[in-house]
Each structure stands twice: as structure tokens, then as C-alpha cells.
Amino acid sequence: MAMERTVGFSVLGAGRIAGKTVLAARHLAGRGVLRLRAVGARDAGRAADFAAEHGFEASFGSYAEMLADQGTELVYVATPNSLHAAHAKACLLAGKHVLCEKPFATTRREAEEVFALARRLGLFCGEAMWTRFQPAWRAIPGIVATGRIGEPRLVEGSFAVPVSGKARLADPALGGGALLDLGVYPLAFALAMFGEDPEHVSGSAVVTPGGVDDQSSFSLRWSDGRFAALSCSMSAAGGARGRLVGTAGSIELPELVRCETLRVVRHPGEVLETLRFPFPCNGYEYEFEAAAKAVLAGLPECAEAPQSATLAALGAMDSLRASWGVRFPADA
């Protein structure tokens, strides 16, 4: 469906992920959904290079200058985790709608403050938890409703990528560690499948001498006995996997995060169906399009990734980190 008009889309922080996700923004610009308006970076030269490479109209050598730009409506925040809340607030105070990279903040309290400000100002504000917007994840409730896996009882999920050498991930001051960058995906999967109200969250982690979690396993239990067994690692190379297991079979996600395929399996191993959901671009187009639609519709959030889900995930991660002794500046 054609959009009524394009939304002025700008990037705050021209780092690694922004360089990937803007390919999807460009794809949407080609479809008349977004207008690639501006890039704000701490360095004017890098902002200009990024803007030129990806086809943005303007570039600014500071975030403040970019936020003063008239044509900017929706800002995609792609800075380190510990800066998300402050950057999202700066966007809102400049009158801009915000889509902020995952994790939306480093603590639940920070996110609550940002969401409250957005509501007060009447602006859209949401987390770029891109998998929640992907058609494969969104198809799962419909598959469950067919009854083929029986009653869902267990979520399994893991995400392991050897990224511990990255300065941002090794530094507690930047909100580093495996849980907030990687574990947040299996956690979001479990919360999306079983709801935002687990009665118990616990886990065990290996904490680096620098004070961030290198790898961990953690579990969530719901009051009706449903359970999630999850893990993440920033020193192991295992990719992202997930399964929703029911009383008769399971739905397998061979790629939990970049999810284009689902398998419906009847116990003990008969593949009933393989469903494919190929991305038109690289998978980030779904979150950007949903955010643009929410902006045009005057909505405070996207149904695919509601603010309540962000708060539930951060609350669980707060309690896991507290039990591991992993502390961030916002915990003070």
C-alpha cells in the first residue's frame, strides 16, 4: 500500500550497524516510504562520507545540529547502548520521533523515563528490535493456532557471536557484554512467545575482568509452567537459533535473528512444513516501514515492538545483571 507521504529519516551515529541498516532505509526511499534526510555524526567528515555513500540529503558534524534540522522527522539512534537513553531524549526534546537500536536503554528505569517523555510530547518512540517486525516471527502464533505443535511449553534460544574483542562490547561504561547485545534476542523471542510477565528470571554468567558478561545461560518461568531456556556468548561462534516446543512438536528457527525460514516439526523429527519469508532487502526494512507508518498515523509506538516489551526485557536484564554483579553507569 502506498504511503500518504514520505517520512524524513535521519541517522544519529554513523557506526557499523547504521552502515548496514541504511541499505533498508534506501530500499524504502525507493518505494516512497522514507526520505533519506540527514546523517549526524561526531565528525563532520565521517557524516558527509556516510551521507554521500548512502544518498542522504544533508550531513552534520554534531548530533545537536542534526536534531535542529527541519526536514528530520524520525531519527534512528545507532550509538552505543549506554548512550541510547540520552540520545533518544535529545531527539524527543528537539521534537523528533525516535526509533532507537536495541537494547533501547541499559536499564528499565532509563527506558521508562524516555517513554514517559515521548508520551508527554506526543511523539513516536520505539525500540529497533528488528526481529519482532520480521514476518517469520509474526507468523508463529498462526502456526501454533493450527494445533500442529500442540500446546507450547518451552522456548529454547541462543545467540553466540565472537565479538568480545570490540571495545564497545568489552566496556561496562558503554553498556557492553553479551546479554544486552546478543542475549536480548532470545529474551525477546521468549517474551514474544509467552508474554511479558514471567514470574521468575535467573541465570549464571562468566564475567570478564573488565566487568561485563562474556557468556551466560538464563531461564524464565511463567506461572502456568511454561519455561524458556536461553543462552548467549560473545566469545563463541554459534549463530542464533531458536525453537518453540509444544506438547506434540516444535517450530524451529534455524536463524533466530535474521529469520527467513521456519520449520514445523512433529515429534520426534518429521518436518511437516518449511516456511520461507525472504527479505525484500536485508530485513531491517520491516522495522523502518512500521516506524514510518506509526509516525504518519500519530501512534506512540508500534504494535510489533510495543514499549511494554522493551520494559519487560530490560527488567529481566536488570535482574540478571544484578545477580551477576555486572553494573553500568545508569545503575548508580
Ligand SMILES: NC(=O)c1ccc[n+]([C@@H]2O[C@H](COP(=O)([O-])OP(=O)(O)OC[C@H]3O[C@@H](n4cnc5c(N)ncnc54)[C@H](OP(=O)(O)O)[C@@H]3O)[C@@H](O)[C@H]2O)c1
Ligand atoms: N539491529 C542489529 O542487527 C544490530 C547489530 C549490531 C549492533 N546493534 C546495536 O547498534 C548499536 C551500535 O552498535 P555498532 O555495532 O554499530 O557500534 P559502533 O560501530 O561502535 O557504532 C556506534 C557509533 O556511535 C557513535 N558514538 C557516539 N558516542 C560514542 C562513544 N562515546 N563511543 C563510541 N561510539 C560513539 C559513533 O558514531 P559517530 O562517531 O559517527 O557519531 C559510533 O560509530 C548498539 O546499540 C548495538 O546493540 C544492532
